[in-house]
Amino acid sequence: SSAPAKTGVVVVGGGLAGLAAAIRLQEEKVPYVLLEASDGVGGRVRTDFVDGFTLDRGFQIFITAYPEARKLIDYETLDLQRFYSGATVFFDGGFHTVADPLRHLSDALRSLANPVGTAVDKFLIGLTRIRVTAFSDEEIFRGDDSKTIELLNRIGFSDSILDRFFRPFFGGIFFDPELETTSRLFNFVFKCLALGDSTLPKNGISAIPEQLAAKLDPGSIRLNSRVISIDSDSENNTVLKLHNGEILQPSLGTILAVEESEALALLSVEAPPKKPFRSTVCIYFSTDAAKVPTDDPILFLNGSSHGIVNNMFFATNVAPSYAPPGKALVSVSLIGSYPDVEDEELADRVLNELGCWFGDEAVSSWSLLKIYRIDYAQPNQSPPSELLKDPKVREGLYVCGDYVANATFDGALVSGRRAAEALLK
Structure with a gap:
């Protein structure tokens, strides 16, 4: 077979994490190639x-x-x-709005009497807002790691607001109506919701990865390029094989920016018993x-x-x-x-x-x-959770993705940057 093509860093996967890693490498003028298996960047954000x-x-x-x-x-x-800051709950044949009191005060006051929780619950939402915004993200990610439902019970929310608002609202964000997701992620997302707007880009959610990709050298992005194996040669250099038979040998390292199950398969790692996705x-x-x-x-x-x-x-x-x-x-x-x-x-x-x-x-x-x-x-991020995992697998091989950090757009972006920075050390 022909000699493997030598390249600097290979980033495998063009989702948010892979794009963020490539941006960080490019800032440091480190040569890289980004391989994306599908026909466009974005990963799940398409x-x-x-x-x-x-x-x-x-x-x-x-x-x-x-x-x-x-x-x-x-x-x-x-x-x-922008979305309205709040939500409308369908319950018992009618609609009831839960509003952010700092942005929609009159709606929030009107909602005090509605059946989505008690007036005390609405007061506790305000207190929770103050609590989460007082902590740094670092403090949140290293802080209490219980199930979200346990945290909400400890705060003292009634069953009615848990079932009518928190389960469908945060259950819809985490795809987890049981609210077993770590309280760290709840606190982080609640903080971001309190401090920012919920939005859609005018041209669709894929406008976000496309804007990131536009920062990269177009010659460094290769679409329709699936990596099928990652091995080491006799001198312990990493060797990547593509679906078309091409072989790449990264001289500066590999960043694996694919979903967790795919990463485990490529690394031939015996998958630990997994929490369900x-x-x-x-x-x-x-x-x-x-x-x-x-x-x-x-x-x-x-x-x-x-x-x-x-x-x-x-x-x-x-x-x-x-x-x-x-x-x-x-x-x-x-x-x-x-x-x-x-x-x-x-x-x-x-x-x-x-x-x-x-x-x-x-x-x-x-x-x-x-x-x-x-x-x-x-990924399933119920406790025990580690939202700042070490990206290094071994010398020259790093992983990133929302499963390495936290299951938000932000977690994917942070993990990509951290993987690139670990490689650059």
């Missing part, structure tokens, strides 16, 4: 453009207060479209803009503790650019992957359920656009 609709692959929200993102991303260019299904419907039952740019939560819908929103109320003129885009999220239910049946069940929310007439005009089943939406 958008499809179908008949004039902007379809993010799964329910993804960009929170502007993410600290690493603020350093790397030009928000202005993304033209971020977090899965989700995202269903998109289109309808006429005139038939949308509300124009609020708000997240709707299922607070009823039954049914399969966890949360939904009218994407075009947040970002009108997500649909062609005169049309509206509806985004519905389920938790879990529903492998035994066919697409059509799943869509019908969702429409029946949402008919109870908005009225059958409003929902009857919705037509199914696309269903995304995302088996690996996030």
Whole structure:
């Protein structure tokens, strides 16, 4: 076989972590090549453009207060479209809004009497907001590591607010309605929500990785380039083999920026008994803009503790650019992957359920656009959790990804930078 092609650093994977690693290498003028198996950068952060609709692959929200993102991303260019700070809960046949008191005081005061929790619960939300914003991220990530549900119980929240607000809201962020995710991640995300806006980029969530990729030397990014094995030669140099038979030998190191299961497979590591991944299904419907039952740019939560819908929103109320003129885009999220239910049946069940929310007439005009089943939406980050793992596997080999840090956009970006910095040492 031909001699392996020598290269500087090889970054395997063009998701947020791989892009952040490559940006850090480029800042230090270290030669690198980034290999991405698919036809575009972004990893799980991708958008499809179908008949004039902007379809993010799964329910993804960009929170502007993410600290690493603020350093790397030009928000202005993304033209971020904001959600209302709060949520509307469907419960007992009606809608009830939970509002951020610092941004929507009159709504928050009106919500004191609604059945989504007690007035004490709403006071405790305010106290929790003050508590989380008083800590640095470092303190949060090294702090209490219990299940989120245990933390919320300790704070003293009632079952009604846990079931009607916290489970669907944070369960929808972590794809974990049991709220077994570490309290460290809850505290971090709650802090970011308190300090920033929840948004969608005007041109879809993939605008974020595309902006990062645009900072890189285009000649250093290779798409449709799947790495199938990582081995060591007789002199202990790392050797990578690509699906087309090409062999690369990184002279300066390898950064593995792929999902955890893929990393373990490439490294032929005996996988430790794993906590199950977090899965989700995202269903998109289109309808006429005139038939949308509300124009609020708000997240709707299922607070009823039954049914399969966890949360939904009218994407075009947040970002009108997500649909062609005169049309509206509806985004519905389920938790879990529903492998035994066919697409059509799943869509019908969702429409029946949402008919109870908005009225059958409003929902009857919705037509199914696309269903995304995302088996690996996030790593499972229930305790014991380590949200600042050492990226070094062995000399010259480093890993990054949300599973190495925390399961947010920010965690992926931080882990990419930290892997590059560990390699540069």
